[in-house]
Amino acid sequence: MAQRFSNYPKFKLIKKSLNLKAIPYVSLNTNGGRKIKVELPDSAYGEWIIYQKNEPKFYFCAFKENGEVNRIASYAREKKMDMECFLVELLRTREYTDLATKFTGTLSIPLRQKSSMQEFELMQIVDS
Amino acid sequence: MASFGLASRFKVGAELAETTTNLVYHSTTRPGVADDILRNGIDPNFFNSASRFGKGFYVGNSPSTTIAELGYHGYSRVNTIRYTLENAKLFNATGRIRIWDIGVKYTPRLLGKGARLFNYDGIIFNSLRSSGTNTVLFKNFGTLRNGTKIF
Numbered sequence: 031m032a033q034r035f036s037n038y039p040k041f042k043l044i045k046k047s048l049n050l051k052a053i054p055y056v057s058l059n060t061n062g063g064r065k066i067k068v069e070l071p072d073s074a075y076g077e078w079i080i081y082q083k084n085e086p087k088f089y090f091c092a093f094k095e096n097g098e099v100n101r102i103a104s105y106a107r108e109k110k111m112d113m114e115c116f117l118v119e120l121l122r123t124r125e126y127t128d129l130a131t132k133f134t135g136t137l138s139i140p141l142r143q144k145s146s147m148q149e150f151e152l153m154q155i156v157d158s
Numbered sequence: 159m160a161s162f163g164l165a166s167r168f169k170v171g172a173e174l175a176e177t178t179t180n181l182v183y184h185s186t187t188r189p190g191v192a193d194d195i196l197r198n199g200i201d202p203n204f205f206n207s208a209s210r211f212g213k214g215f216y217v218g219n220s221p222s223t224t225i226a227e228l229g230y231h232g233y234s235r236v237n238t239i240r241y242t243l244e245n246a247k248l249f250n251a252t253g254r255i256r257i258w259d260i261g262v263k264y265t266p267r268l269l270g271k272g273a274r275l276f277n278y279d280g281i282i283f284n285s286l287r288s289s290g291t292n293t294v295l296f297k298n299f300g301t302l303r304n305g306t307k308i309f
Contacts, residue, residue: 112203
């Protein structure tokens with residue numbers, strides 16, 4: 031297991047401001063409160079938001095500025111690994127927990143009329 | 159009981175299923191993405207499970223439809239690829255039964271799961287951002303032919 035992690039491509043986390051469509055959800059579960067789901071376009075290809083404790087925290091884009099596929103995505107592609115699982119596993123190597131690539135809206139009501147573009151400061155996963 | 163309800167709904171859908179030959183368009187938001195798709199083919203590993211109907215390749219019936227979809231999310235298109243979509247087994251959610259629009263808007267995941275369950279290649283649905291239609295393909299990407307970058 032440890033050996034598998036050691037083969038993973040090295041990465042770093044950098045701050046990235048992104049304007050994203052934000053949809054507030056009112057949670058009906060015991061924790062209550064408001065949660066924010068962010069949406070990428072349906073046609074997003076090689077791009078993910080990763081949630082920690084159901085809040086948007088990380089961002090990954092498989093493509094570099096010059097349009098080439100980065101080393102992290104190339105590694106997953108080469109090893110035929112599921113990219114979403116791989117990204118979660120990569121972050122776990124830095125001891126981040128409660129991660130998911132989807133917002134969990136169970137027992138929550140979306141307030142779509144109140145959706146808006148909002149700026150989020152996320153941590154982008156990039157090659158190091 | 160619940161599964162029976164879903165099955166009966168999709169029996170209606172099955173009657174509406176169609177095989178199409180159409181021009182469809184996929185717009186990308188980053189440099190290099192269109193070239194990567196055309197060079198290496200569509201890679202399902204690059205789909206996002208958080209997309210409306212889950213993992214899939216999303217195309218529109220015109221470039222303006224794809225641009226409207228991106229614009230709603232604050233994105234601009236960088237490139238557009240045109241394909242010919244041939245002989246795909248699509249679940250048609252654009253029919254006269256407008257209930258499918260409600261499904262597209264409020265329960266797209268359920269619709270996506272149902273279409274997969276009944277072995278459709280994808281779903282064709284009305285765009286919520288423009289007057290056009292969109293198609294999501296879950297599999298059988300070989301039905302998308304003659305990919306050409308037009309923008």
